Amino acid sequence: MSLNIPSLDELVKQLARLPGIGRKTAQRLAIFILKSNDGYADELVDAVIHVKENTRLCKQCFNISEHELCSICADGRRDSSKICVVEDIVDVMAIEGSREYNGIYHILGGVISPLAGVSPGDLKIAELLDRVDGGGTKEVLLALNMSTEGEATMIYISNMLKNKPVEITRIAHGVPMGSHLEFVDQMTIGRAIASRQKI
Numbered sequence: 612m613s614l615n616i617p618s619l620d621e622l623v624k625q626l627a628r629l630p631g632i633g634r635k636t637a638q639r640l641a642i643f644i645l646k647s648n649d650g651y652a653d654e655l656v657d658a659v660i661h662v663k664e665n666t667r668l669c670k671q672c673f674n675i676s677e678h679e680l681c682s683i684c685a686d687g688r689r690d691s692s693k694i695c696v697v698e699d700i701v702d703v704m705a706i707e708g709s710r711e712y713n714g715i716y717h718i719l720g721g722v723i724s725p726l727a728g729v730s731p732g733d734l735k736i737a738e739l740l741d742r743v744d745g746g747g748t749k750e751v752l753l754a755l756n757m758s759t760e761g762e763a764t765m766i767y768i769s770n771m772l773k774n775k776p777v778e779i780t781r782i783a784h785g786v787p788m789g790s791h792l793e794f795v796d797q798m799t800i801g802r803a804i805a806s807r808q809k810i
Contacts, residue, residue, distance in 0.1 A: 709801035
């Protein structure tokens with residue numbers, strides 16, 4: 612139910628556009644922001660503007676960064692011979708939380724989904740192949756969400772890589788089918804990474 616306050620209604624509307632935020636949650640957040648001191652609202656606005664103005668995609672893996680290379684790609688302690696292929700940035704966060712993987716990443720920006728109009732050309736698959744062709748890659752770990760589209764994307768990528776001198780692995784099936792990595796607990800992700808299998 613609306614209180615017929617246009618500015619509050621607009622804030623609720625914008626908050627409800629965020630993923631995982633329904634109208635009731637958006638209303639609670641809007642009321643919290645409204646009731647908080649002016650300093651908090653200003654800090655929130657500044658943080659949103661700052662992240663929009665100062666972040667970009669890493670030129671190598673397409674992770675979020677404030678520089679040309681993200682902190683993972685720029686870290687000389689990481690094993691750059693291993694590339695973990697994921698669907699989205701939140702998957703990198705989930706895998707990093709497991710503390711089980713020390714390689715680098717490649718973010719596709721989605722999965723192949725003909726019904727949604729997403730083809731291989733819409734994803735960062737060509738860039739992945741370029742990275743592998745550039746040399747130095749020994750393993751490509753496919754860590755896509757366990758869905759029909761994720762499976763199809765893994766099959767497509769493994770077919771594109773099968774004649775290249777790299778080992779192709781996938782995370783173990785400890786991650787439940789139909790689940791998204793961002794919602795899987797870190798121990799399960801860690802075990803799935805540790806027990807990855809050759810394709």
